[in-house]
Amino acid sequence: PPRSTLFPYTTLFRSNRSCSQEIFFNLYILNHSYKGYQAIVVVRDITNELLVYHSLQQSRNEIQLLQNELIEKNRDLDRINRDLEEKVELRTKQYHESSDLAKRLFIQTVNSLTYALELRDPYTTGHQQRVAILASAIAAHMGLDEDTVEGIRIAGLLHDIGKIYVPSEFLTKPGFLPEEEYNVIKTHPLRGFEILKDIEFPWPVAASVIQHHEKIDGSGYPFGLENDQIMIDAKILCVADVVEAMGTNRPYRISPGINEALHEIVRFRGIKYDPEVVDSCCDLFRNRNFSWD
Numbered sequence: 001p002p003r004s005t006l007f008p009y010t011t012l013f014r015s016n017r018s019c020s021q022e023i024f025f026n027l028y029i030l031n032h033s034y035k036g037y038q039a040i041v042v043v044r045d046i047t048n049e050l051l052v053y054h055s056l057q058q059s060r061n062e063i064q065l066l067q068n069e070l071i072e073k074n075r076d077l078d079r080i081n082r083d084l085e086e087k088v089e090l091r092t093k094q095y096h097e098s099s100d101l102a103k104r105l106f107i108q109t110v111n112s113l114t115y116a117l118e119l120r121d122p123y124t125t126g127h128q129q130r131v132a133i134l135a136s137a138i139a140a141h142m143g144l145d146e147d148t149v150e151g152i153r154i155a156g157l158l159h160d161i162g163k164i165y166v167p168s169e170f171l172t173k174p175g176f177l178p179e180e181e182y183n184v185i186k187t188h189p190l191r192g193f194e195i196l197k198d199i200e201f202p203w204p205v206a207a208s209v210i211q212h213h214e215k216i217d218g219s220g221y222p223f224g225l226e227n228d229q230i231m232i233d234a235k236i237l238c239v240a241d242v243v244e245a246m247g248t249n250r251p252y253r254i255s256p257g258i259n260e261a262l263h264e265i266v267r268f269r270g271i272k273y274d275p276e277v278v279d280s281c282c283d284l285f286r287n288r289n290f291s292w293d
Contacts (some may be wrong), residue, residue, distance in 0.1 A: 023047045102202075109199060110157050117164050121171055124160050127244060130292050132156030134281070135240035137290060141280040144232075151203025152233050158205060159212045159237055162191030174253060186221050189213055204233065212237040215272040235274040239265055239281050242273075258285060 028042035117124055136153035144152075163171060166188055170181045177185070193210035211234030214220035216227050220238075246261035262282050269278040284290035 024050050106154070106201060110154060113161050113195070114157060117161055120164060121168055123250065124163055124171065127248075128157050128160055130244045130248065131159060131237065131240045133292055134244060134284075134290070135236050137284055138236050138240060138277060138280045141284055141288075142276060147203075148233070151201070151205065152208070152236055154201065154203060155205045155208035155212075155233060156237060156240065158192065158196060159209050159241065160188060160192065161195055161209070162188035162193070164195075165191045186213075190222050204231065207231060208233040208237060212241060214238065216274060217271055219272060232274075235277050239273050239277045243281060262286075
């Protein structure tokens with residue numbers, strides 16, 4: 001048969017797409033006699049299939065490329081993470097070493113200040129130590145965090161440091177003091193603040209010291225602060241100071257005893273002294289066997 005009859009390309013092209021468009025096809029020749037022909041030719045257009053296949057293959061290649069890039073990025077991130085972990089570990093170690101050094105310096109500063117006062121007034125040093133023990137116990141009993149408790153303990157160790165400026169005969173004089181001498185003693189919170197204010201403690205030690213004789217009814221000194229104007233650290237120091245002063249012997253008088261001291265703070269509970277602080281202090285002595293040791 002003539003070629004145009006066996007392979008009618010022109011008709012095929014016109015029916016499927018323009019002549020200028022590239023096409024792909026499979027050609028099947030089947031040996032089969034039919035109406036004088038020796039074979040049957042089957043033409044199957046596979047252009048769209050190939051386009052889809054090529055598109056899928058390109059997508060696979062792009063995905064594989066992205067996967068390879070991700071693998072490499074993950075390796076880079078692992079290296080960065082290891083470097084960061086090493087740096088964090090090093091910085092943490094340096095921080096702890098620096099923190100330990102700072103704490104040692106604080107303790108040395110506190111010890112130096114208390115030693116200077118001890119040389120002049122041995123009683124006041126013992127008083128400060130006992131106030132620090134009781135005040136930190138009260139703070140812990142009230143549920144304050146460990147860092148705050150430690151700050152109160154340090155403030156207790158230094159709360160009377162301003163007495164280094166007070167003549168020792170005023171501090172040990174028996175009986176009632178003349179108003180002029182008592183007014184000199186009342187300056188010790190302010191003097192203590194002036195000594196401590198430039199030391200960079202991690203706690204408000206200087207503020208606690210200047211407020212430790214303030215009362216919630218405004219009858220305290222040096223500023224006559226009331227209620228929430230007084231920080232909790234100072235309220236605790238105030239109660240611990242009163243109980244220790246009344247509960248231990250002094251060079252110029254015999255102690256009236258702990259029971260009398262507790263009676264005193266209960267009598268002025270909610271008037272001069274913070275109720276929660278008073279309750280915690282009394283509970284320590286009456287129910288929890290508190291000891292200065």
